[in-house]
Every structure is written in structure tokens, then in C-alpha cells.
Amino acid sequence: MERKIILRTKAIGKYFYDPVEFKVLDDISFEAYEGEFLTLVGKSGSGKSTLLYILSTMDTDYEGELFIDEEKITGQNINNLAAIRNKNIGFVFQFHYLLPEFSCLKNIMIPALKLGKYSREEIEQQAYEKMEVLGIKDQALKPASKLSGGQQQRVSIARALINSPKIIMCDEPTGNLDSKNTQIVFDIFKQITKDFGQTIIAVTHDMDFAKASDRTIELADGKIINLDLKL
Amino acid sequence: MKSVNTEIALTHILTRKRQTIVAALGVTIGIAIFICLNTLMVGTNRYSDNSIFKTTPHIRIYKEDEICQPLLRGSVQDSSMVIINPKISNISKNLINPMKLLDEIKNQPEVTSAAQMVSANLFYNNGKSQLNGIGWGINIAEANAMFDIQSTMVDGDYKTLLNTPNGIIIGVGIADKLSLKRNDNISVISSLGIIKLMKVVGLFKTSNMITDKGKSYMNLASAQQLLGRGPNYVTDIYVNIKNPEAAPELAIVLGKLTDYTTEDWKAANELFVAGKKIRAIMFTVISWAILLVAAFGIYNIVNMTISQKMNDIAILKANGFSGSDVVKIFVSEAMIMGIIGTVFGFLLALLVVTLLSRIYIGADIGYFPIQFELSVSLKGMGVGILVAFGAGLIPALKAAKIDPVEIFRK
Numbered sequence: 352m353e354r355k356i357i358l359r360t361k362a363i364g365k366y367f368y369d370p371v372e373f374k375v376l377d378d379i380s381f382e383a384y385e386g387e388f389l390t391l392v393g394k395s396g397s398g399k400s401t402l403l404y405i406l407s408t409m410d411t412d413y414e415g416e417l418f419i420d421e422e423k424i425t426g427q428n429i430n431n432l433a434a435i436r437n438k439n440i441g442f443v444f445q446f447h448y449l450l451p452e453f454s455c456l457k458n459i460m461i462p463a464l465k466l467g468k469y470s471r472e473e474i475e476q477q478a479y480e481k482m483e484v485l486g487i488k489d490q491a492l493k494p495a496s497k498l499s500g501g502q503q504q505r506v507s508i509a510r511a512l513i514n515s516p517k518i519i520m521c522d523e524p525t526g527n528l529d530s531k532n533t534q535i536v537f538d539i540f541k542q543i544t545k546d547f548g549q550t551i552i553a554v555t556h557d558m559d560f561a562k563a564s565d566r567t568i569e570l571a572d573g574k575i576i577n578l579d580l581k582l
Numbered sequence: 583m584k585s586v587n588t589e590i591a592l593t594h595i596l597t598r599k600r601q602t603i604v605a606a607l608g609v610t611i612g613i614a615i616f617i618c619l620n621t622l623m624v625g626t627n628r629y630s631d632n633s634i635f636k637t638t639p640h641i642r643i644y645k646e647d648e649i650c651q652p653l654l655r656g657s658v659q660d661s662s663m664v665i666i667n668p669k670i671s672n673i674s675k676n677l678i679n680p681m682k683l684l685d686e687i688k689n690q691p692e693v694t695s696a697a698q699m700v701s702a703n704l705f706y707n708n709g710k711s712q713l714n715g716i717g718w719g720i721n722i723a724e725a726n727a728m729f730d731i732q733s734t735m736v737d738g739d740y741k742t743l744l745n746t747p748n749g750i751i752i753g754v755g756i757a758d759k760l761s762l763k764r765n766d767n768i769s770v771i772s773s774l775g776i777i778k779l780m781k782v783v784g785l786f787k788t789s790n791m792i793t794d795k796g797k798s799y800m801n802l803a804s805a806q807q808l809l810g811r812g813p814n815y816v817t818d819i820y821v822n823i824k825n826p827e828a829a830p831e832l833a834i835v836l837g838k839l840t841d842y843t844t845e846d847w848k849a850a851n852e853l854f855v856a857g858k859k860i861r862a863i864m865f866t867v868i869s870w871a872i873l874l875v876a877a878f879g880i881y882n883i884v885n886m887t888i889s890q891k892m893n894d895i896a897i898l899k900a901n902g903f904s905g906s907d908v909v910k911i912f913v914s915e916a917m918i919m920g921i922i923g924t925v926f927g928f929l930l931a932l933l934v935v936t937l938l939s940r941i942y943i944g945a946d947i948g949y950f951p952i953q954f955e956l957s958v959s960l961k962g963m964g965v966g967i968l969v970a971f972g973a974g975l976i977p978a979l980k981a982a983k984i985d986p987v988e989i990f991r992k
Contacts, residue, residue: 437902464586
């Protein structure tokens with residue numbers, strides 16, 4: 352069966368200009384498929400985080416082309432990009448990055464409220480469902496800053512999932528977690544890709560985490576050196 | 583349903599109540615002072631306009647002195663020089679057919695009242711002591727409608743003059759110097775040497791001492807007699823109009839209509855008008871300066887919130903909030919502070935104005951000339967909200983430009 356390409360890059364390159372001109376990414380071309388759990392690995396400075404930010408549509412200063420769901424992203428204006436992110440991309444960061452003044456529930460609901468596709472009640476319902484799956488339902492009304500690291504990371508995963516995005520992008524999702532929580536997060540990711548056909552693209556240092564993913568792309572010095580690294 | 587942007591703004595506001603209150607307090611004080619100062623300006627202007635209008639009509643129509651013209655008009659080339667010495671012509675200052683003029687003026691839609699009047703230079707005598715001054719021969723009822731003479735009367739009633747043909751109402755200064763009281767007799771001599779014995783029926787006191795020392799009101803006929811003229815002799819027509827501010831324009835219209843010289847109150851009181859302008863500039867500058875300080879308060883707080891919330895802004899942007907959403911969030915925060923501050927500022931101003939209006943000053947001012955001015959208050963509140971908007975917009979635009987990638991990299 353032909354798998355559907357959800358994200359595609361064509362010869363992406365990027366320069367840093369400060370302090371000196373430096374090509375941080377060079378000729379990056381790869382595809383990510385629907386329902387794929389993809390990890391990006393590489394040493395510090397290999398450009399993997401930089402690549403992730405380009406894929407996330409937040410960084411627009413690059414050469415080459417980016418397509419998400421066969422739609423050309425490169426060159427779109429920033430308001431469109433924001434809407435695309437809202438609808439199609441969920442984020443999980445290393446430092447959970449929740450809004451500290453809001454309850455967990457609100458944190459999860461915010462992207463959906465922004466999208467405005469469902470009513471507030473429906474969104475709340477959906478948020479509770481996600482929290483149920485992630486085992487944090489009992490924390491719903493606590494302020495985000497009162498939770499443990501593992502719990503916060505699960506809240507941010509729930510937030511990433513709320514709009515049922517096609518792609519979930521993670522920057523070191525387990526970098527700050529102990530092995531138990533890492534396992535929990537990993538299991539959740541597996542479940543997401545299997546059950547909902549969502550694509551995960553994760554940058555990681557954690558080789559065990561990468562090993563368990565569907566496919567691992569290795570970067571070195573801004574170039575892809577292996578499109579399917581066997582660990 | 584409230585939008586998610588408003589919800590975020592409200593949460594920010596509620597989680598930092600103290601800073602919100604401080605910023606709102608700045609606006610409160612700024613708006614209160616703005617409204618108070620402007621109300622005060624309106625009140626003082628109204629009071630001083632009124633005090634001017636107690637002695638000056640909005641428009642005065644009179645016959646200007648004419649200078650004799652030389653017999654040889656134009657220059658005659660190569661001829662001998664004609665030495666001339668022009669003087670004021672001796673033609674009477676009478677307005678011709680005053681009743682018809684008065685009717686025409688009263689027919690103007692802008693005119694509220696008009697009165698004919700004879701002014702006469704006089705000497706007030708009591709025994710050997712003599713004071714010079716000016717007598718206004720006027721229908722006292724009409725004059726009262728125009729100048730509110732009754733409010734300046736300290737003794738007697740102006741109406742007594744109506745049924746006392748040789749009555750005179752004099753300023754308190756004259757009464758003091760000539761030691762006169764009500765019902766005393768006074769002999770008045772005009773510049774033509776005509777003497778008339780008159781009866782003091784009342785005393786008035788204005789806020790102008792010079793007026794009190796020289797001015798008197800009498801019946802039209804008395805003044806005409808003193809000038810040795812008949813009942814058709816009228817030197818001035820005084821006109822009051824609906825909107826005193828329009829006096830200069832209407833003076834020109836009336837000038838064309840009557841063919842006599844017209845003088846509006848602004849031209850007659852240039853110093854006063856200049857003073858009013860200076861006052862307006864001063865009050866405006868001060869009130870705007872204070873508002874600016876309040877605006878800086880809001881700007882500061884919003885700016886600080888933004889720099890503390892760089893991460894949150896980056897997260898919001900990553901989750902699909904656009905730059906304009908970020909602007910909306912922070913501008914709403916500024917607006918909430920501004921609106922809270924403005925409402926309380928209005929209430930504070932209301933309190934201060936009420937208290938001020940109860941302060942008794944004395945003299946013919948009475949109570950402090952200030953009262954609640956709706957238009958000033960509305961303007962103040964509008965300005966307050968506008969200022970808050972501006973103070974929020976500047977840092978918010980900066981926040982909209984935050985690059986989330988740069989934040990996440992750190």
C-alpha cells in the first residue's frame with residue numbers, strides 16, 4: 352500500500368549570520384509519512400533543532416521548499432502560517448512551556464479555542480478525554496505551574512493533540528524526564544501514531560527513544576547522512 | 583462568547599492585580615485631574631464671561647467720531663501746499679431713527695435682546711465735592727435683562743427707577759465719596775453745563791472698582807435732558823445675541839445692516855480675550871502632561887508584562903496565534919486598565935468638582951465657579967481610553983514581532 356506523504360522538504364538550506372556567516376543546514380530533502388513516528392538525531396550543532404523550527408513553519412528564513420500535506424508552505428505570509436500551525440501542527444517542547452497562570456485544562460483548550468471549530472463545551476469535553484488518555488484528568492483544574500515535570504509534559508502533549516493535528520513536532524520531549532516518565536511519553540506517542548494516524552517528528556538525544564521509533568534520520572554538520580538509521 | 587484573546591488578557595490582568603491597580607490608579611488620577619482642570623477652565627471662563635457681560639453688551643452699535651475731510655481731495659500736482667488741520671467734526675453722535683434701527687436689529691434671528699441707550703459724561707456733585715463719571719440713560723428693565731443689574735444691587739431695587747423719572751442708580755464708590763445713601767438727592771452736571779437734581783434710588787457694586795466709582799444708571803429721558811436733546815436722541819444700541827462667541831461675525835452683519843460702527847465684546851475686551859487664551863493653553867498643557875504621565879504608567883506595565891511573558895508569547899505563536907492576536911491580547915490589557923482607571927477617574931473628578939463647588943469665595947462670585955460639565959467629562963473619558971489604547975499599542979506591536987524560534991533556542 353502506498354503511504355501518504357504528509358511532510359516533504361526540498362533542498363532546504365539555512366545560514367546563520369552571527370557572528371560569522373555559517374551554513375547550518377545544507378540540502379535537506381526528506382519525506383515524512385502519515386502515521387509515522389520519525390526521530391531526528393545528531394550531535395549538538397548538527398542542525399536538527401534548526402531543521403525542526405523550519406519544519407514547524409515558525410522559522411521562515413531559509414532556502415529550499417517545504418510542503419505540508421502537499422501544500423506549499425514556503426513563502427506564505429506569517430498570518431497564514433500561524434493558522435496552519437494552529438490547525439495542522441502540535442508542539443511538545445523540552446521545557447514543557449505551559450502558560451503558568453492558566454489551569455491545565457485551559458492550557459490544553461487554548462489552541463482549540465483559537466481554532467474556534469468547536470464550541471467551548473465540546474472543547475472542554477475533548478480536553479478531558481485527552482487528559483483521561485494521558486492519565487492527568489485529576490490535575491485538570493490545578494494551575495500548570497503546580498504540576499510535576501512529567502505531568503506538565505503530559506499536559507503539553509494533550510495541548511499538542513487537542514486540535515487533532517496531522518503532525519506533532521517535539522523538541523527533546525523526554526530530555527527533562529526520568530526513565531519512568533520517558534516510557535510513559537513514549538507509549539503515548541506510539542499510541543497516537545497507531546491509533547490516530549498522526550505523524551510525530553521528534554528531535555532527540557535519547558538513543559533508546561530513537562531506537563523505538565519507526566524511523567530515525569541522522570544529521571551531521573547540517574546534512575542528512577542517513578535517512579533510515581538502524582540502531 | 584468571549585474570545586480566547588480576551589480571556590488570556592483577563593487572566594493576565596487578574597493574576598497581576600497589584601500592577602493593574604497601580605497602572606489604573608495612574609489613569610484615575612490623570613483623568614480626574616484632566617476633567618477637573620478642564621471643568622475648572624469652563625467654569626472660570628463662564629464666570630468671567632458673565633462678569634464681562636455685566637458691563638459690556640455682546641455688540642455695541644454707535645456712531646464713530648468723524649474727522650473733518652480736507653477741502654482739496656487728492657493731490658494737485660505742482661500746486662501750492664494746502665495746510666489742513668483736521669479735527670473731529672461737530673456732527674451729533676445721534677443714531678438716526680433709532681426705533682426703526684432697533685426693530686430691524688430685533689428682527690435678526692440671532693439677536694436675543696437689544697436696547698437703546700444714551701451715554702453722557704457727567705459730574706456728580708454733593709456740595710462742593712465733585713466726581714466725574716459716565717451716566718447710562720437706558721430702559722432699566724431692558725438693561726437688567728441684558729446685564730443682570732439686579733444681581734449687583736446692594737441697596738434698593740432697580741425697578742424703582744422705572745417709576746422715578748429723576749431717579750438714578752449709582753455705584754457704591756460714588757456713594758462713599760459723596761457720602762450718599764438711598765433716597766438722598768444728588769445734583770448732576772453734564773458736559774454741556776446742564777444741571778439736574780436727581781434722587782438716588784439704589785446702589786450697585788460690581789467687581790470692578792473703577793466702574794463703581796463713576797458709573798450710574800438713569801432713565802433715557804434724564805440722560806437726553808442732560809445732553810439737551812429730545813426723545814429721539816440715542817447714542818448707542820446694545821445688542822445681546824444667542825451665542826456670544828459668534829459676536830465678531832454678527833457685528834459685521836449688523837454693521838452692514840445699520841450702516842453704523844459696530845463693536846463686539848471681544849474687540850472691546852482684547853486683554854480679557856488674550857487672558858482667556860493664555861488660561862486655555864496653560865490648562866490644556868498641564869492636563870495633557872498629566873495624562874501623558876498616566877499613559878507612561880500603562881506603557882510601563884504592559885511593556886514589563888511583555889518582557890516577562892516572552893515565553894508565553896512564543897508558546898502562543900507556536901500554537902497558532904498570529905501577531906495580530908498578540909497585539910489584541912496586550913492592547914486589551916491596556917484597555918482594561920484604561921477603562922477601570924477612566925471610570926474611577928471620572929468618579930473622583932465628580933467628587934472633587936462637587937466639593938469645590940461648595941467652597942464659598944465671597945464678593946459677587948459667591949460659590950467657586952465650577953459645576954459638573956458633561957461634555958468635558960465625556961471628552962476626558964474618551965481621551966483616557968484613547969491614551970490607554972496608544973500606551974498599549976506601542977509595546978504590543980513590539981510583542982507581535984517576537985520571533986518564537988529565538989525564544990525557544992535559549
